[in-house]
Amino acid sequence: xxxxxxxxxxxFLAVPxxxxxxxxxxxxxxxxxxxxxxxxxxxxxxxxxxxxxxSLWSDDLFWKSLRHNLVLLILLPIITIFVxxxxxxxxxxxxxxxxxxxxxxxxxxxxxxxxxxxxxLALAIIAVIFGRVFAPDQSGLLNGLLPTKSAQLWLADGHIxxxxxxxxxxxxxxGFYVVLFSAGMGSIPSEIYEAAALDGATRIRLFFRITIPxxxxxxxxxxxxxGIAAFDAFPLVNIxxxxxxGPDGATSVxxxxxxxxxxxLSHVGYASALGVVLFFLTLTFAALTLRVTRRDTVxx
Amino acid sequence: xxxxxxxxxxLDRRTxxxxxxxxxxxxxxxxSMLSACVGSSxxxxxxxxxxxxxxxxxxxxxxxxxxxxxxxxGGLGTAYATDVDTPLYNKKxxxxxxVYSQTETVSTVVQPRINAGSPPDMIDNSGSxxxxxxxxxxxxxxxxxTDLFNAPSWDITGKKVSDTLVPGTIEQGxxxxxxxxxxxxxxxxxxxxxxxxxxxxxxxxxKTWADFLALSEKIKQAGIMPFGYGGANASYYMVRALMxxxxxxxxxxxxxxxxxxxxxxxxxPAVKQAAEAWGAYGQKYTNKAFLGLRHTEIQLxxxxxxxxxxxxxxWLENEQAKDTPKTFEYAVTPMPSxxxxxxxxxxxINAAAGEIYFVASKGKNPRGGMEYxxxxxxxxxxxxxxxxxxxxxxxxxxxxxxTISPGLTAANTxxxxxxxxxxxxxxxxxxxxxxxxxxxxxxxxxxxxxxxADKFVTRMxxxxxxxxxxxxxxxxxx
Numbered sequence: 128x129x130x131x132x133x134x135x136x137x138x139f140l141a142v143p144x145x146x147x148x149x150x151x152x153x154x155x156x157x158x159x160x161x162x163x164x165x166x167x168x169x170x171x172x173x174x175x176x177x178x179x180x181x182s183l184w185s186d187d188l189f190w191k192s193l194r195h196n197l198v199l200l201i202l203l204p205i206i207t208i209f210v211x212x213x214x215x216x217x218x219x220x221x222x223x224x225x226x227x228x229x230x231x232x233x234x235x236x237x238x239x240x241x242x243x244x245x246x247x248l249a250l251a252i253i254a255v256i257f258g259r260v261f262a263p264d265q266s267g268l269l270n271g272l273l274p275t276k277s278a279q280l281w282l283a284d285g286h287i288x289x290x291x292x293x294x295x296x297x298x299x300x301x302g303f304y305v306v307l308f309s310a311g312m313g314s315i316p317s318e319i320y321e322a323a324a325l326d327g328a329t330r331i332r333l334f335f336r337i338t339i340p341x342x343x344x345x346x347x348x349x350x351x352x353x354g355i356a357a358f359d360a361f362p363l364v365n366i367x368x369x370x371x372x373g374p375d376g377a378t379s380v381x382x383x384x385x386x387x388x389x390x391x392l393s394h395v396g397y398a399s400a401l402g403v404v405l406f407f408l409t410l411t412f413a414a415l416t417l418r419v420t421r422r423d424t425v426x427x
Numbered sequence: 428x429x430x431x432x433x434x435x436x437x438l439d440r441r442t443x444x445x446x447x448x449x450x451x452x453x454x455x456x457x458x459s460m461l462s463a464c465v466g467s468s469x470x471x472x473x474x475x476x477x478x479x480x481x482x483x484x485x486x487x488x489x490x491x492x493x494x495x496x497x498x499x500x501g502g503l504g505t506a507y508a509t510d511v512d513t514p515l516y517n518k519k520x521x522x523x524x525x526v527y528s529q530t531e532t533v534s535t536v537v538q539p540r541i542n543a544g545s546p547p548d549m550i551d552n553s554g555s556x557x558x559x560x561x562x563x564x565x566x567x568x569x570x571x572x573t574d575l576f577n578a579p580s581w582d583i584t585g586k587k588v589s590d591t592l593v594p595g596t597i598e599q600g601x602x603x604x605x606x607x608x609x610x611x612x613x614x615x616x617x618x619x620x621x622x623x624x625x626x627x628x629x630x631x632x633x634k635t636w637a638d639f640l641a642l643s644e645k646i647k648q649a650g651i652m653p654f655g656y657g658g659a660n661a662s663y664y665m666v667r668a669l670m671x672x673x674x675x676x677x678x679x680x681x682x683x684x685x686x687x688x689x690x691x692x693x694x695x696p697a698v699k700q701a702a703e704a705w706g707a708y709g710q711k712y713t714n715k716a717f718l719g720l721r722h723t724e725i726q727l728x729x730x731x732x733x734x735x736x737x738x739x740x741x742w743l744e745n746e747q748a749k750d751t752p753k754t755f756e757y758a759v760t761p762m763p764s765x766x767x768x769x770x771x772x773x774x775x776i777n778a779a780a781g782e783i784y785f786v787a788s789k790g791k792n793p794r795g796g797m798e799y800x801x802x803x804x805x806x807x808x809x810x811x812x813x814x815x816x817x818x819x820x821x822x823x824x825x826x827x828x829x830t831i832s833p834g835l836t837a838a839n840t841x842x843x844x845x846x847x848x849x850x851x852x853x854x855x856x857x858x859x860x861x862x863x864x865x866x867x868x869x870x871x872x873x874x875x876x877x878x879x880a881d882k883f884v885t886r887m888x889x890x891x892x893x894x895x896x897x898x899x900x901x902x903x904x905x
Contacts, residue, residue: 165899167559169541170566175899263719283658283719283875369659369719374876375868390534392860393562394899 155406161399168395179400189401192372192379195289196358199296199380200412204353207297208346211304214242216334218305219312220320239309243302250299254366257295258282261367283369285377292363292378300356304349311345312338347420354412358405361386381405476792485578486798488523494795495526497537499553502746503612503782503816505529508551511811515581516802523795532556541568546787548796552608553782555660560608560783561858565901569607570786575797576606581805588804595851596780596821602903609800610780612812613819614740615759615838616667616852617776622758622833624732632760634773636704639763643712646735654708654736657725658718658875662867663856665874668738670853671762671777672701678770679850686855686905688895693888702873702880704765709874718875730755738762740781744834745817757834759841775848776841780821855891858903865890 165175183189218231218239232238245253260268261281270278282288315338323333339346361382365371371387372379381401388398480487488494494516498508513525528547530536534556540546546568552558563569576589576597583591593613600608620632628649633639643653656665674682677697684692717725726743728734730750737743744757751757764773784803786796802808809825812818817835819826819842830836842849856863869886872878894900 167562167566168538169558169562169568178899261719263716264714278716280716280719283716285876370662370867370871371660373868374658374718374871390538390556391559392864393559 158399158402158406161396162403164396164399166396166399167393168389169393175396179397180404182397183400183404188376188379188384189381191376192381192384195378195380196360196408198289199293199357199360200354202293203296203300203357204350206293207300207304207353208349210297211301211308211349212334212339212342212346214238214301215305215308215312216330216338219309220330220333220338239306242305245299246302246306248299250362251366253295253299254363257291257363258367261291282367282378283374285374288368288374288378292360292367295363295367296356296360300353304353307345307349308342311342315341343420347417350420351413351416354416355409358382358409358412381408475790475794477794482579486574486794486801488520488794488798489792490520491522492792492795493524493526494549494792494799495547495790496528496549496796496799497533497547497551498527498529499533499551499557499782500529500531501554502742503818507808507812507815511815512799512803512808515805515808515811516799519802520798525799534558541787541789544789546790548790548792549784549786549799551782551784557783559860560785561602561901561903563785564602564607568788570788570793570797572600572606572609572786572797572800575609575800578801581801581808583806588801591804591806591822593780593821593823598905599780599851599854600783600785608783608785609804609821610782611784611803611820612742612780612782612816613778613821614742614781615776615778615819615842616671616738616740617759617761617838617841618668618736618763619729619739619743619757619759619834620736621729621732622756622837623754624735625758632758633763635767636763636765640708640712643708643735647712651732652714652728652734653712654738655713655717655725655728655734656738656874657720657722658871659721661722661725662871663863664722664738665870666856666866667740667777667852668762669701669705669870669873672705672765673697674777674850674852675762675769675771675775676701676765682850682853683905685891686853686858686903688855688891688902691888693884693891698887699880699884701765702883706873706878706880706883710877713874715875718871726750741835741838742816742818744832748817757832758837759834761841761845771848771850774841774845775850776845777852778842778845778849779851854903854905859894859900861894861900862887862890 161172162179163174163176164172165178166172218235220231248256259266262268262270263278263280263283265271265275265278267281269281273279279287281291319337319341320333323337328336359382360380364378364380364383365386368378372383381404385398385401385405388394388401476489476492478484478487478489484490496508496513498505508529509527513527516525517523526547531554533550533552533554537546537550537552538558541563552560552563560569576587578588580586580588580591589597596610597606599610600606602608618632624630625632628645630642630645633642646653656662656668658665670682673695677695681692681695681697684695725734725737726739726747727750729737730747730752732755741759744751747757761774761776764771784800786793786800790796803812804822806822806825809820809822810829812820813826813829813835814831817832819835819838826835826839856866865886869878869883869890872886873880873883895902
């Protein structure tokens with residue numbers, strides 16, 4: 128059987144590896160190289176050493192954006208995973224144990240489809256739609272629901288603008304994670320639930336003692352994915368926010384700074400430096416998450 | 428200098444970043460992917476098309492070679508290029524094919540091609556996604572247009588191209604002493620209102636600040652919002668309104684000193700006085716919720732007579748053509764004078780050439796690109812442009828005596844009344860994007876977020892000082 132092993136492996140790997148090297152690894156090398164230049168995006172490239180990083184250090188907007196990224200990084204996964212887990216649990220196990228099968232709450236099949244809808248919409252469309260939801264005047268959906276006196280400025284209010292964007296990110300992400308967790312829960316043998324139920328465990332107990340431990344691997348992956356999504360957030364901020372990242376930088380994030388420095392401010396070198404920072408942040412985050420959440424896997 | 432928005436089209440970029448992130452950890456390399464192949468700037472230009480210079484062919488184009496153009500598809504549309512300019516060009520040069528394309532996002536489409544060494548020959552660098560013209564010039568990617576301006580006009584016999592233009596046109600496209608860009612569309616700025624609405628209430632457009640305040644109070648009583656602009660994406664309309672007030676109050680030289688980054692230029696008392704006046708006005712006569720609205724939403728409100736005054740340029744009428752009801756008639760009035768002792772008279776207005784067109788210096792056929800611009804500067808082409816877009820051009824008097832639309836007539840009347848008192852305005856927004864950015868946030872703070880004139884001055888002066896100190900930014904003078 129060893130015969131033909133290498134052609135098999137090479138056949139499978141050649142194309143993905145070539146694509147990965149061309150579009151990811153090579154691009155990283157360029158980004159690292161460009162971060163040490165003062166390139167404007169046009170014309171000759173001048174090396175400036177670490178000057179970009181020095182000016183990053185004293186750039187208020189950078190620190191502001193970084194802070195926003197961190198806020199998203201903490202809140203987005205926690206809230207999304209929490210809500211998605213509860214929904215997935217209700218859809219799969221919440222109906223209790225009957226007739227030899229665990230089942231979801233009534234109508235769970237329909238809910239499952241409905242929850243997935245946001246995932247089908249492009250983020251850009253979601254951003255535009257929620258722009259209307261959060262419209263600051265009386266035409267806004269939310270302001271329409273509120274009494275006139277307590278109308279909010281939403282995205283135009285620097286104090287809550289980032290929260291608005293976080294809410295949309297969560298709304299959009301939940302559907303996917305509900306499906307992901309549902310799939311994970313589907314693979315948990317129903318005998319376990321059955322046994323626990325016979326022993327008189329409540330639903331809440333089932334959730335914490337059985338579902339979560341057996342789903343830990345999936346949750347871990349979800350955490351990393353959501354963390355990376357929190358480092359991005361570009362489309363929503365770019366389309367929804369006031370004055371792109373405003374008001375007054377209140378919603379600015381690193382990815383938006385990269386985009387604006389590259390395409391609008393002609394500071395490709397600076398943008399690349401930001402890219403390098405983002406690279407290390409993302410890497411650190413992924414490594415930390417995987418390490419911190421490492422637990423003994425429950426063997427089934 | 429470009430005020431006409433395309434649709435918000437950051438989507439392709441968005442998809443890219445998101446996909447990258449979804450694959451895992453990959454948001455960053457997109458930077459260099461999109462800036463494409465790195466710096467192939469020293470391209471040999473000896474294989475560029477060239478013909479013999481004759482009286483009939485003053486720019487010496489090769490009559491057989493194609494010319495590639497790319498037009499920004501925004502408020503002005505593209506019909507002027509496809510239906511007016513290209514046919515005119517091809518009437519004279521039937522064998523030089525015009526390779527045409529259009530885009531709503533200039534920099535994402537054209538910048539990678541410039542870096543790859545194969546740019547289109549003539550580029551309409553406009554819209555909210557335009558390339559930084561200063562950086563293009565500094566990188567040697569823009570063709571020196573001196574030959575074009577010295578060539579004879581296409582259809583005005585006995586005149587050089589430069590003699591057919593509105594004064595200030597060439598200066599506006601001049602970087603460090605040489606002309607590299609042609610600002611083609613001529614825009615007059617002022618306060619726009621509905622002439623019919625004003626007639627109905629017998630309101631007269633204000634000349635002085637006191638009149639402006641009194642009228643705004645009346646408008647407010649009538650249940651209409653007196654004034655507003657789209658803070659979410661078009662706060663630079665308000666920057667222009669403020670800068671116009673500053674120039675009228677203290678003279679155009681203040682704007683020049685600001686552009687030239689002179690020390691303390693923003694601390695000029697006129698800046699503070701104008702900012703104070705507008706800030707106080709903003710407290711009373713506008714809606715702070717406008718901070719979250721886009722220019723299109725505000726303009727729609729005006730078309731519905733929910734908003735009285737809107738600071739804008741003369742492209743407004745065309746941009747709103749679809750949404751303007753029959754009962755609405757655009758008219759425009761100069762920015763009211765702040766004091767009786769303003770340096771400039773009440774009729775003074777800000778008018779400037781906008782929409783940047785330039786020729787790529789490292790394309791295949793820069794001569795052809797210049798010839799295309801010469802065709803655009805023909806009187807015939809200029810009139811065609813004005814008819815299609817309801818915007819004036821920099822070709823002086825090309826649209827005189829032709830009635831096209833009430834808003835255009837009002838703009839033309841205002842321009843005539845201003846006589847010599849027309850000032851170009853400021854260029855720092857095009858020269859130094861960082862200052863442009865800061866001015867947008869600072870004006871929003873002043874008008875909608877309860878900011879003060881002092882804060883505005885401090886912020887702008889700090890931004891200017893920062894640009895001045897940054898040796899990596901190419902500086903310009905006017």
